[in-house]
Each structure stands twice: as C-alpha cells, then as structure tokens.
Amino acid sequence: MSSLSVLFSPATDYAVKVEDLSITYRTTFERKPTLRSALKRFGRGERAIKEVQAIKNVSFDVRNGTSMGIIGANGAGKSTLMRAMAGILPPTTGSIEVWGRASTLLALGVGFNNALSGRENIILGGLASGLSRKEVEARADLIADWTELGDFIDMPMRTYSSGMSARVGFSVAVHMEPDILMIDEALSTGDAHFREKANAKMAELRDSARAMFLVSHGLGSIKEMCNEAMWLDKGTLMMRGEPEEVVEAYMEFLKVKRSATTTEDI
Amino acid sequence: MVVKDMTAVRRERGGDFNPVYHQYGPHRAGLPPLVNYFKELWHRREFAVEMSRATLRGANMNTFFGQAWLVINPLLLAGIYYLLVTIIRQKHDPSFFTHLTCSLFAFTLVQTAVTSGAKSVTASGKLVLNTAFPRLLMPLSAVRTAFFRFLPTIPVYLVLHIITGQPWSPKMLLSLYFLAMMVVFSMGLAAVFATLQVYFRDTTSFLPYFVRLWMYLSPVLWAPEMLNTMGRAVRVVVQINPMYSMLGGYTDLLQESRLPPTYMWVAAAAWAVGFAVIGFLFFMSREREFAVRLV
Numbered sequence: 001m002s003s004l005s006v007l008f009s010p011a012t013d014y015a016v017k018v019e020d021l022s023i024t025y026r027t028t029f030e031r032k033p034t035l036r037s038a039l040k041r042f043g044r045g046e047r048a049i050k051e052v053q054a055i056k057n058v059s060f061d062v063r064n065g066t067s068m069g070i071i072g073a074n075g076a077g078k079s080t081l082m083r084a085m086a087g088i089l090p091p092t093t094g095s096i097e098v099w100g101r102a103s104t105l106l107a108l109g110v111g112f113n114n115a116l117s118g119r120e121n122i123i124l125g126g127l128a129s130g131l132s133r134k135e136v137e138a139r140a141d142l143i144a145d146w147t148e149l150g151d152f153i154d155m156p157m158r159t160y161s162s163g164m165s166a167r168v169g170f171s172v173a174v175h176m177e178p179d180i181l182m183i184d185e186a187l188s189t190g191d192a193h194f195r196e197k198a199n200a201k202m203a204e205l206r207d208s209a210r211a212m213f214l215v216s217h218g219l220g221s222i223k224e225m226c227n228e229a230m231w232l233d234k235g236t237l238m239m240r241g242e243p244e245e246v247v248e249a250y251m252e253f254l255k256v257k258r259s260a261t262t263t264e265d266i
Numbered sequence: 267m268v269v270k271d272m273t274a275v276r277r278e279r280g281g282d283f284n285p286v287y288h289q290y291g292p293h294r295a296g297l298p299p300l301v302n303y304f305k306e307l308w309h310r311r312e313f314a315v316e317m318s319r320a321t322l323r324g325a326n327m328n329t330f331f332g333q334a335w336l337v338i339n340p341l342l343l344a345g346i347y348y349l350l351v352t353i354i355r356q357k358h359d360p361s362f363f364t365h366l367t368c369s370l371f372a373f374t375l376v377q378t379a380v381t382s383g384a385k386s387v388t389a390s391g392k393l394v395l396n397t398a399f400p401r402l403l404m405p406l407s408a409v410r411t412a413f414f415r416f417l418p419t420i421p422v423y424l425v426l427h428i429i430t431g432q433p434w435s436p437k438m439l440l441s442l443y444f445l446a447m448m449v450v451f452s453m454g455l456a457a458v459f460a461t462l463q464v465y466f467r468d469t470t471s472f473l474p475y476f477v478r479l480w481m482y483l484s485p486v487l488w489a490p491e492m493l494n495t496m497g498r499a500v501r502v503v504v505q506i507n508p509m510y511s512m513l514g515g516y517t518d519l520l521q522e523s524r525l526p527p528t529y530m531w532v533a534a535a536a537w538a539v540g541f542a543v544i545g546f547l548f549f550m551s552r553e554r555e556f557a558v559r560l561v
Binding site: 025026027028032033034035036038052083084086087088089090091092093094095096097098099102104105113115116120123124125127128129130132133 | 292293298306310312316317320323324389395396398467468472557558
C-alpha cells in the first residue's frame, strides 16, 4: 500500500533493512472515544490525546536466512516494529526496505470477522493480504484442514475458543508462502498438540522463507527457534546478536534469575 | 526450494501489483503515494467483493425471506409516509405513491451505504491491526453491499410503475446516470463517516438523526415541482442539498420519462465527484492512524 514498488528488486542479500526508524503516533487513552466526551473535555479545556514514541531511531538489517527473535518488556515497541515492517504502520521518519512478501501473524487478533465462519475468514484473510481468488481457493481447503477444527471451520468464529481462532490465524499466516514471516506471540493460546505442530511448521518455514521474525516472551523458544536476537526497550534497540547472549543480557537487565518458569514456555 | 523460486519468478515477471520489493517511508503530507495506493486497491478489489458477499450471506440475503425483507421494509416505510402525506394534504394521489417509492428506494440506497460504511472500519478492527491493505476497500465494500440490497427493489418499483400507469420510454435508461452518481457520492460519504467513526465512536448514534433531516430536505416526501411553493430560505437550503439534483434527476427520468434540466446533470456529477475526491483523500490521510486508534 504505502510502498514504492519496484518490479525488479535490486539484487541484494538483505531481507529487511531498517534505517533510523522512528515511529510516533497520537492516540487516545479513552477506551471508546466519543464526540460526547470530547465536547465535555473541550468545555473543560482538557485533551485525551497522548503521543506515543513507540520506536526511537532504530537501525538494523536482516540478511536472508535469518530467523530473528525480538524480545523486550511489554510496551517496548516490538509489535509496532513488526507492524511497521509489514507496512501496516508507516514510519514517522526513517525508512524500511523489505525484499519479499511478508505474511504476518500479529498481536492476539487473529479472527477477522466474528460473524463469519472460519473458512470465510480464511478466504478474506488471503484476499486482504493480496492473493488472487484462484490462489486463495487453491489454498483454502489446505488451510482449513491444517487447523484440524473439523466441523467448526464452517461455524461463525464467535463460537470459537481463543485457541481455536489462534489456529485459524496461524494456519492462514503460514500457508501464504511468505518470503518473510512475522509472528507475534501467536502460539500462547494453543494446546500442546497444536503448539508442537506449529513449531514444526515454523521450523519448516524457517528453512524455506527468506527470513522469519518471532516476537515472544518465551525466551526458551527464542533460543530454540532463532539464530539471531534483538532486544528492544522503550523503543530503542538495546542489543543485537546471538540469541544466547541477548537473552542473557536481557535477563541480567530484568534482574530475573534464570529459572524454569521464565525459560520453559512460549 | 525450486518450487519457491519458480513462484517468485512468476510473481516478478507477471507484472501484477504484488511487488517483491517494498520501501516504506514517511507519508508526505499525510498521504500515501496515490498511484500505488490505487493500484493496490484495484489489485485487491476481490477482497472488497468477498467481504460484501460474506456480509450479505451473514444477513440471510441468500434466503427468500432475507430478500423479501429488503423489499417489504422500504415498501412499509413508503406506505407510512404515503398515509402521512395523504392525511396532511387531504388528497389521494396514486402517482405520488410511485414517486415516493421511487425516491425512497434510492434514498435508502445512499442511507444504507453511509450507515454501514460508517461502521466498516471499526467493525473489522482486527483485520486493520494485522494486515496491510488499502483501508478504503472497507467503506467501498459497504457501498457494494448497500447496492446489492437496493437491487431487489428495482422490480418492485417497476411493478408499481405499471400499476399506476406511468409512461414508458427509452429515456428511463438515462436514470442510470443519476443512480451511478448516487453510488459514487455515497462512496465519498461512506469514507468520511468511516473515518469519523474511528475518532468518535458515537458517530453512528448521531447518524440516524442526520439522515432523517437530510431525507426531509430531499425530494422524497415532496416532488421537485413543489419547490416553488416553499419559502426562499428553505428553497436555497434544499437546492444546495446534493440529493436534490441526484434524486430529482433520477425520479424525473425513471418515473416521468422527462429530461431534467442541464444544471441537474452537472450538479449531480459535481457533487458525486467532489465528495468522492474529498472523502477518499480525507480517509487516506487519516488511514495511517487507524491501526493505533482501534486497539
């Protein structure tokens, strides 16, 4: 969308290149902003807008074949960074270059429209991410089967549990034949069987896709799945390097003793 | 690996708008690069179509009673208004009932497009958060839905047209021009209200009052010929109303097979195109914020 598309991409070894990226946005701290409350506040001379500096002057590049883990506390800018690389949130300053088609599985939102069935959501998700109808139809059954939801796949998504809708979202994301796969905390709601299946699929994609990004609070899975890691804190890039070292430094920073509870789980 | 390379090559050579290389930079003047935006929009039109279809399915539009309701509802409304007008004027006039249905059906098209367009962005919150695509597809999809809900009312109107003995002529086909203008106009308006709804979630609560007032100012309950009987101030307001030329021209042609005056043709196009351009640009300039405003 907000991209400068060039048909013949410059030959390069990079998958993603981020230069001096800053993202600032204004948002409201009201849960449901209304004209009514805006007028009331206006009468009192207040404003409910806050400016969020989500990313501050971050630069990095990712070469082909990298699976990059991104760690950091809540609100460190991990999800914002992923959204920016996926083209959902354009930069305020700086630039992002992406070689290849990105497939995203971000935040916890995987269901698209709750009134529609899982299958309809799969088709809509595919079309929204730019596949043609033919391509989507060719894949829809495969994606639906992969979720192992049985008859539920044709029921409205509002009848799904969070784990079931997570399956749909994950299945859509990994079956888009992405060049670059971005996954954000997607597996936290799946059951053990699905998690295993998802991990296997991610490992497979890690080999075929050009690059993979994984945001997770499960430091164990970062170390397991990734060959590079990045640590963000309050929008700045604190460290980048081998997953072991980055996780180590992050844990040091948190003054959390490495224990079974923090490393074990995704 | 080989298979993957092949698809990459096909994608590159195919020249479709699924670029292999993206560069994301700051938006100049708040607007994304327009040419690319509309290329992407066109490329993903299937998404808007499918979303609209799914919405129609969800609303039971594929069943007989679902479709029947689309006809019964505006017919009942027309009946109520007709009763009202007959009591006030103390005069029974079947051809006026035809005028009422003709214009009410068309006005309902614009009304549905605007009200469902207003909800389109906030209702698909998670899709906005997770996928990069031209957001304009969402209000446009709502307009398509409204248009498909309007279609079954056309045969109903034609039946009334026959019953009340209105004239037939090839000129009636020209009413499609005004219909098209109304669709383009509602696209722009849907984009504006979809944006407002993101910032003020009570927009859709105010909208019915606005629409009601707007209908009274449009030639639905009264015919354009009655303009002369109105006061000067009202007449000015009514003629500024975009629906005056669009709806007036539409009913003139469809119901009475009479060519509307030139200014109606020009005004209808000007309102439609003007609102579409302004509405789209407004929407696109705010679009970047949607992803952070919907959380």
